Amino acid sequence: MKSYDPRMHSAEHILNQTMVRMFGCERSFSSHIEARKSKCDYRFDRPLTQAEEMELTNQVNRIIRQNEPVTEHFIPLQEAAAQFNLSRLPEGAGEEIRIVSVGSYDKCPCIGPHVTQTWEIGEFRLVSTGFEDGILRIRFKLGDPE
Ligand SMILES: [Zn+2]
Numbered sequence: 001m002k003s004y005d006p007r008m009h010s011a012e013h014i015l016n017q018t019m020v021r022m023f024g025c026e027r028s029f030s031s032h033i034e035a036r037k038s039k040c041d042y043r044f045d046r047p048l049t050q051a052e053e054m055e056l057t058n059q060v061n062r063i064i065r066q067n068e069p070v071t072e073h074f075i076p077l078q079e080a081a082a083q084f085n086l087s088r089l090p091e092g093a094g095e096e097i098r099i100v101s102v103g104s105y106d107k108c109p110c111i112g113p114h115v116t117q118t119w120e121i122g123e124f125r126l127v128s129t130g131f132e133d134g135i136l137r138i139r140f141k142l143g144d145p146e
Pocket residue numbers: 009010013100110111112113114
């Protein structure tokens with residue numbers, strides 16, 4: 001298990017929830033998270049328009065600026081399986097599943113490291129999006145927290 005950058009990885013949670021809310025798609029099925037630059041892949045049917053890219057960026061930054069608390073709690077595996085897609089959790093995640101919440105905006109099972117409040121993430125900057133073979137790729141960076 002590689003170590004994730006907590007700021008980038010927390011931004012990924014917010015980005016995923018924003019994609020789900022804006023487009024009704026699934027959370028990213030594959031991602032590459034690094035301190036300098038990250039990318040998330042979504043199953044999608046078309047490229048994003050410039051207006052959609054802007055709206056997506058604004059919405060992610062709105063949540064970051066609201067300074068939502070990032071918290072965790074544990075629920076039994078069976079309960080988690082009924083509520084969430086657990087396919088991205090590693091094997092042997094245990095009988096108790098860790099659920100990570102970003103305020104009331106997002107909730108998902110995760111084992112990674114996170115910030116404790118969303119302002120720590122800094123500004124979300126969309127680098128580019130690309131669409132190919134049913135996959136929308138979103139590349140992003142972060143500014144320093146203010
Ligand atoms: Zn996480």
